[in-house]
Each structure stands twice: as C-alpha cells, then as structure tokens.
Amino acid sequence: MLKSNKTLRKLMAAKVSTPKSRATIIDIARVAGVSKSTVSLVLQGSSLVRKETRETVQNVIEQLGYVYNRSAAGLRQAKSDFAGIVIGDLSNPFFSELAAGIEEVLAGYNMLPVLANANEDPVQQANAIRALREHGVAGIVLSPARGTTAWTISESFPKGLPVVVAMCVVDDCPFPYVGPDNISGFLQATGHLIELGHRSIAFLGGDNSFAVQKERIEGWRKAHRDVGLVADDRLIINSAPSRQGGAEAMEIALSHPQKPTAAVCHNDVVALGASRLLHESGLSVGRDFSIVGFDDIAEAAYAFPPLTTVSVGTRNMGMEAAKRLVQLIKGEAVDSRKFLGETKLIVRQSTGPCKV
Amino acid sequence: MLKSNKTLRKLMAAKVSTPKSRATIIDIARVAGVSKSTVSLVLQGSSLVRKETRETVQNVIEQLGYVYNRSAAGLRQAKSDFAGIVIGDLSNPFFSELAAGIEEVLAGYNMLPVLANANEDPVQQANAIRALREHGVAGIVLSPARGTTAWTISESFPKGLPVVVAMCVVDDCPFPYVGPDNISGFLQATGHLIELGHRSIAFLGGDNSFAVQKERIEGWRKAHRDVGLVADDRLIINSAPSRQGGAEAMEIALSHPQKPTAAVCHNDVVALGASRLLHESGLSVGRDFSIVGFDDIAEAAYAFPPLTTVSVGTRNMGMEAAKRLVQLIKGEAVDSRKFLGETKLIVRQSTGPCKV
DNA sequence: AGCATTTATTGGAACGTTCCAAATGTCAAG
DNA sequence: CTTGACATTTGGAACGTTCCAATAAATGCT
Numbered sequence: 103m104l105k106s107n108k109t110l111r112k113l114m115a116a117k118v119s120t121p122k123s124r125a126t127i128i129d130i131a132r133v134a135g136v137s138k139s140t141v142s143l144v145l146q147g148s149s150l151v152r153k154e155t156r157e158t159v160q161n162v163i164e165q166l167g168y169v170y171n172r173s174a175a176g177l178r179q180a181k182s183d184f185a186g187i188v189i190g191d192l193s194n195p196f197f198s199e200l201a202a203g204i205e206e207v208l209a210g211y212n213m214l215p216v217l218a219n220a221n222e223d224p225v226q227q228a229n230a231i232r233a234l235r236e237h238g239v240a241g242i243v244l245s246p247a248r249g250t251t252a253w254t255i256s257e258s259f260p261k262g263l264p265v266v267v268a269m270c271v272v273d274d275c276p277f278p279y280v281g282p283d284n285i286s287g288f289l290q291a292t293g294h295l296i297e298l299g300h301r302s303i304a305f306l307g308g309d310n311s312f313a314v315q316k317e318r319i320e321g322w323r324k325a326h327r328d329v330g331l332v333a334d335d336r337l338i339i340n341s342a343p344s345r346q347g348g349a350e351a352m353e354i355a356l357s358h359p360q361k362p363t364a365a366v367c368h369n370d371v372v373a374l375g376a377s378r379l380l381h382e383s384g385l386s387v388g389r390d391f392s393i394v395g396f397d398d399i400a401e402a403a404y405a406f407p408p409l410t411t412v413s414v415g416t417r418n419m420g421m422e423a424a425k426r427l428v429q430l431i432k433g434e435a436v437d438s439r440k441f442l443g444e445t446k447l448i449v450r451q452s453t454g455p456c457k458v
Numbered sequence: 459m460l461k462s463n464k465t466l467r468k469l470m471a472a473k474v475s476t477p478k479s480r481a482t483i484i485d486i487a488r489v490a491g492v493s494k495s496t497v498s499l500v501l502q503g504s505s506l507v508r509k510e511t512r513e514t515v516q517n518v519i520e521q522l523g524y525v526y527n528r529s530a531a532g533l534r535q536a537k538s539d540f541a542g543i544v545i546g547d548l549s550n551p552f553f554s555e556l557a558a559g560i561e562e563v564l565a566g567y568n569m570l571p572v573l574a575n576a577n578e579d580p581v582q583q584a585n586a587i588r589a590l591r592e593h594g595v596a597g598i599v600l601s602p603a604r605g606t607t608a609w610t611i612s613e614s615f616p617k618g619l620p621v622v623v624a625m626c627v628v629d630d631c632p633f634p635y636v637g638p639d640n641i642s643g644f645l646q647a648t649g650h651l652i653e654l655g656h657r658s659i660a661f662l663g664g665d666n667s668f669a670v671q672k673e674r675i676e677g678w679r680k681a682h683r684d685v686g687l688v689a690d691d692r693l694i695i696n697s698a699p700s701r702q703g704g705a706e707a708m709e710i711a712l713s714h715p716q717k718p719t720a721a722v723c724h725n726d727v728v729a730l731g732a733s734r735l736l737h738e739s740g741l742s743v744g745r746d747f748s749i750v751g752f753d754d755i756a757e758a759a760y761a762f763p764p765l766t767t768v769s770v771g772t773r774n775m776g777m778e779a780a781k782r783l784v785q786l787i788k789g790e791a792v793d794s795r796k797f798l799g800e801t802k803l804i805v806r807q808s809t810g811p812c813k814v
Numbered sequence: 815a816g817c818a819t820t821t822a823t824t825g826g827a828a829c830g831t832t833c834c835a836a837a838t839g840t841c842a843a844g
Numbered sequence: 845c846t847t848g849a850c851a852t853t854t855g856g857a858a859c860g861t862t863c864c865a866a867t868a869a870a871t872g873c874t
Contacts, residue, residue: 508851534859
C-alpha cells in the first residue's frame with residue numbers, strides 16, 4: 103500500500119489545485135478553455151489571437167488574479183528587466199541623487215533598479231556585482247569604489263554584460279563613462295577666486311592615484327592661463343581625500359613660502375577639514391582665507407561658514423548613465439562613450455575678496 | 459533536405475556548446491565528471507557530498523566562471539531573496555534615508571532591495587506593486603502614497619505576501635507599521651515654543667484626510683495640557699501640505715483674532731512656505747514669529763533662516779521596517795505590530811523667545 | 815470540388831535549477 | 845555469502861514560461 107504513495111501525492115496535488123500559490127498560465131488556459139500557448143500569446147499582446155479569444159482569456163486572468171511570473175519567462179528567453187546599481191552608500195545624498203536619476207530613466211523603459219551597496223570596499227563591491235549577476239540583471243551601473251582598477255572591473259564582468267561606469271573615472275576601462283566635468287568645475291572654482299582678487303591659490307587634497315586628480319588640476323591651471331596668470335605647481339598640496347587630510351594640507355599651506363590666500367579643494371570633505379583648521383588657527387574663513395570645495399554635498403550648506411562649492415548635477419548624471427545603459431542593453435549605439443555633466447558654482451560664505 | 463533542419467540545429471547547438479551565454483550546472487557536471495544533482499548539492503553546501511568530490515566540483519566552478527542562476531532556482535523552490543521597496547521619490551532625502559536603512563538590514567540577510575517609484579500617485583503605486591510581484595519579491599515595504607486606503611492596499615496584495623507599511627499610517631490596515639512618533643514629536647515642538655514663552659501657538663497645515671494629522675494635533679494639545687494650558691482649537695488652520703499651502707495658512711494666521719505668536723507645522727515644507735510669507739510680510743522669522751517644522755528634510759538647514767524642526771530618525775525607521783519584513787518572510791513573530799521611531803527636536807534659528 | 819493560402823490554435827520541447835526516490839558502493843555483523 | 849546499514853551519487857520529474865513546428869479551421873482561387 104505504501105507504494106501508492108506517489109500516486110497519492112499527485113492526486114492530492116490535483117485535488118487542492120487552486121488553493122496555494124499563484125495561478126499559472128496553465129490554470130488560465132484550463133478555465134478559459136484554450137491552450138497555454140494561446141494564453142502566452144495573449145500575455146504578449148500578439149496579434150495572432152482572435153479578438154474574442156483574447157477577451158475571454160483576459161477576463162479569466164482578471165478573475166483568477168493571475169500574476170505574470172517573470173522569472174519563469176526569463177528562464178526561457180534570455181532577457182531580464184532588472185538593472186543593477188552598485189554604489190557606495192545610499193544615505194550619501196550624492197549617491198541617492200544618482201540612484202534617483204537612474205530610477206527615473208529606467209522606469210521609462212519598464213525596468214526596475216536593484217540596489218547593491220559596495221560601501222567603498224572593492225571586496226564588497228565584487229560580491230555585490232556577483233549577487234546582481236546571479237539575479238540575471240540586464241546590465242549594471244557601477245560607481246566604482248576607490249581602488250577599483252580596470253583589472254578589478256574586467257575580473258568581475260563577463261564579456262557580454264552591459265556596464266556603465268559613473269562618477270569616478272577608471273583608466274583604460276572599456277565601458278562608457280558618465281561623470282562630472284572636473285576641468286570645467288575647477289575652472290569655475292578657481293576663476294571665482296581670481297575674480298575676487300586672489301593671486302596665490304593653492305590646490306588642496308587628493309593625489310595622482312585618483313584618476314580625477316589630473317583633470318581637476320588641469321582646471322585649476324587653465325583658470326590661471328585664461329587670464330594670463332601662471333599657476334604655481336608648488337601650491338599643489340597632496341593629502342588624503344578626507345577631513346583629516348584637508349586639515350593637514352591646510353597646515354602645510356599656511357606655512358608655505360608662497361603664502362596662498364585661497365584654495366580650491368579636491369572635494370568638499372577636504373575643504374571642510376581645511377576650513378576647520380583655519381578656524382582653529384584663529385583665521386576667519388571667507389575673510390582671511392577663501393576656500394572652495396567640490397561636489398556640493400548636503401553638509402556643505404550646514405557647515406560653518408557655509409561652503410562655497412561646485413555642484414555637479416548628480417541627478418542628471420544618473421539619468422545619462424541609465425540612458426547609456428539602456429542603449430547598451432538594446433545593442434544600440436551609445437550616445438557618447440564619455441559624458442561630462444555640467445558643473446555649477448555655488449557661492450556661499452567661505453570665499454571673499456582678497457585682502458592682501 | 460530541408461527536413462533535416464531540426465537535426466541540424468541540434469547539431470550546431472551541440473557543436474557550439476560553450477561559447478555563448480553562461481555556463482550551467484550541467485556544464486559543470488560534465489567537466490567534473492559527476493551528475494548535475496551532485497553539483498547542485500555542492501552549491502547548497504550539503505554535507506552529503508564527499509569532501510574530495512566537493513573540491514573537484516568547486517574547482518571546475520571556479521575555472522568555468524560559473525554564475526548561479528537564481529531565477530531558475532526560484533522557479534523550483536518558492537523562495538526569492540528580493541525585497542521590494544515602494545516609495546514616493548528617491549531624490550527626496552526623506553525616502554532615500556529610509557531606503558538606505560532598509561538596504562542595510564536586508565544586506566545582512568543576503569537580500570537585495572528592488573526599488574519602485576510610486577510618485578505619490580496611487581495608480582503608479584499599484585503598478586509598482588504589480589511589477590514587484592511579477593518579479594516574485596519575497597515581501598514589500600510600502601510607504602503609501604497619499605490617498606491610499608486599507609481597501610486600495612488589500613486590493614494590491616494577495617493574502618500571503620509579507621508587507622510592512624512605513625511612514626504613513628493607513629487606518630484598519632492589517633500590516634505591521636513603522637513610522638515616526640507623531641505625538642511625541644509635536645509634543646517636543648510645541649513644548650519648545652511654550653518654553654520660549656509663547657502662549658498662542660497655531661497648528662498650521664494638513665487636514666484630517668491625513669491619517670497622521672490626528673496624532674500630530676494630539677501632540678500639540680498634549681504639550682499645552684502638560685503645563686496646564688489649553689490649546690485653542692481655533693488656531694488649527696488646515697491647508698495643503700505644500701509650500702503654497704503653508705503660505706496660505708500663515709496668511710490666515712496673521713489676521714487671526716487669536717493673534718498667534720508662533721506655529722508648529724504639519725511638516726517642513728509647510729513651515730518653509732509659512733516662513734517665506736512672513737519674510738515677505740516684513741516680519742523676521744525667529745524674532746517676530748517663531749516656526750517649527752517636522753521631518754528635518756535637508757532643505758530645512760539651507761533655508762533662511764535655518765528651520766527649527768523635529769527629526770524623525772528616518773534611517774532607523776527603515777531598518778526597523780526591514781527587520782519586520784524579514785521576520786514576516788521567515789514566518790517568525792513580528793517584534794511589534796506598530797513601531798514608533800524616536801523624534802528629536804533640532805533647534806535652529808526659526809524660533810526665539812516670545813516678545814509679546 | 816480540390817487545392818493553396820491565410821488565420822488561429824496547439825502540443826511538446828526547451829530554459830537551469832531543486833527535489834525525490836532509487837541506485838550504487840562499502841563495510842560490519844550474522 | 846547474505847543481509848542490513850550507512851554514505852554517496854544519480855536520473856528524472858517538476859517549476860512556469862516561450863518558442864517552434866505542426867495542426868485545424870476558414871477563406872480564396874481555379
């Protein structure tokens with residue numbers, strides 16, 4: 103008797119056909135009195151099915167509360183409508199703006215973004231990418247963690263997977279890139295200081311291990327050239343791209359033989375650190391020494407004094423990144439391999455006229 | 459000859475077995491000289507397979523760069539490790555903080571958040587939920603769009619799907635809820651004004667169509683009661699929860715017979731609108747009239763003058779929501795059906811002592 | 815009436831996993 | 845040498861879709 107076990111299971115399964123789990127295409131077919139193939143055609147909006155049939159099927163679908171199973175479909179046809187986003191930290195407004203831009207464009211193509219947090223750590227980043235791949239995302243927008251090299255990247259991605267790199271240049275990387283226009287941003291920042299009468303303007307923070315550094319320094323140089331001045335390379339002071347680094351760099355700047363009266367900084371965090379050191383040294387930021395940051399992070403406005411900085415149009419860059427990803431996924435030509443977002447100088451109170 | 463078409467296809471498929479698309483469990487099995495079942499067992503870390511075998515298989519996996527196909531697995535076993543997040547707008551820092559909190563907890567369970575934007579529109583919200591369901595998410599955190607009713611919600615969700623409602627109460631809704639402690643928040647806000655000497659404090663913005671309104675007004679009342687005062691209901695001035703609404707409400711307040719000297723507002727946006735109107739009327743916010751907002755959106759700090767407001771610990775609420783969602787998914791008991799986040803008064807410059 | 819063409823419909827084989835029942839191999843005890 | 849117990853491994857049937865080739869039905873043409 104125990105042998106009938108299997109048959110029994112089947113029987114029971116048949117008995118309790120409708121109760122658990124979602125209805126399938128086959129349930130629909132049975133109720134509508136057509137074949138599963140027909141239901142599938144209706145689902146795909148094919149013009150092959152007769153109007154009447156389509157309507158019958160659609161009614162049954164409605165009635166049974168059927169929900170399409172995309173995983174199952176994805177198993178058969180290769181395409182997926184997930185797009186992965188790998189970023190440092192969602193709660194950083196810089197990244198969430200980016201994500202929002204991506205989401206907006208994706209939604210226009212009925213795609214859904216799947217988020218993965220890399221925490222600025224290459225190892226976590228690799229895991230995140232793997233998880234995304236396991237889920238069969240159609241492509242990935244990657245905002246590389248620091249220390250990511252072209253090699254790391256090529257390691258993580260199989261040949262065919264569409265990828266767009268955002269915000270942070272990786273040298274020799276074969277993927278389209280979307281990021282801020284560093285040159286123009288630093289041109290604006292430095293130009294602003296020059297207009298205020300400053301003639302000895304330091305470049306604080308970062309070092310050449312950052313791919314963006316070259317461009318940023320180039321912007322600083324160009325601003326000088328444009329008005330017939332020449333930037334003094336001795337005023338480039340490297341440091342870690344952190345608050346601490348900013349403070350250290352400023353310390354060096356203050357006792358520098360070239361006596362800078364102002365500085366542009368690698369980013370806002372460096373600027374904030376530098377600003378604090380000035381304050382602690384009894385100098386008034388914006389009066390005794392002018393400082394400009396880069397990124398326009400939320401904190402820049404909170405700071406004391408509110409930081410003059412360069413905003414990089416983060417949301418728009420997210421949109422551009424997503425646009426390119428979709429093009430890649432569809433196999434279309436990509437608008438341009440390198441998109442540089444417009445930058446905008448935001449004048450607050452950390453800059454003022456040169457008093458020397 | 460044309461008839462051999464099918465066979466030909468097969469042949470070709472066999473010929474070019476490895477080139478395109480990802481390797482499968484079967485490819486691994488073939489190379490490792492075991493059955494697909496064994497590979498599957500290895501993948502699941504089963505203790506049934508011999509150590510040697512496991513190692514062989516793992517080597518081959520490594521070697522072929524095999525990537526697990528979760529959709530395929532999901533087809534067979536019912537569970538998914540996607541969790542849906544439905545929110546109004548990612549670029550609103552209020553929501554992105556929430557999402558970040560959710561992401562953090564989810565990551566701890568190796569789950570991935572899938573984002574869907576409802577744009578504060580019930581129709582888009584329903585679509586978003588449907589899309590998420592089609593993708594087989596294991597559960598959803600929903601921050602309901604305005605106008606969402608218990609009925610709308612029950613309409614969108616099948617019986618079994620785990621759902622946690624966040625940030626915005628929906629009456630008679632069977633799902634666990636996580637949101638700010640409105641009563642205590644308004645208690646703090648109003649208490650702050652009372653301490654500053656204000657005795658005629660208006661409640662600006664919102665109306666009873668907002669589920670949260672009752673609680674917020676209750677907080678305002680309680681603050682009065684706690685010090686033996688009695689709130690004057692005539693000072694409740696409804697309006698749309700927008701900048702414009704805030705300005706309108708403030709206009710009414712200014713010509714109000716009860717002459718309020720301060721106001722608590724339904725949220726920060728209302729407060730900002732009210733603040734601007736005061737400014738335009740030549741009154742100094744913080745000196746001539748005090749204003750407190752609610753939410754502590756990023757803009758609150760940028761505003762002129764920086765807005766005194768109540769922060770609701772958004773990120774933490776995201777974490778609590780995710781925690782409950784996971785419990786629901788696992789079929790465990792939920793910590794509590796209703797979690798109220800701690801609120802914190804942030805004093806900036808839109809409030810000051812009563813001068814009357 | 816017979817055949818070709820078009821229009822609708824359909825069964826079955828994929829897709830890459832997991833699960834089950836069953837098969838195999840090894841060993842110890844009877 | 846059987847038998848049973850245990851440790852490993854395995855083939856095949858699911859899961860819910862899509863695609864293809866084949867069928868069925870309806871229509872047009874001679």
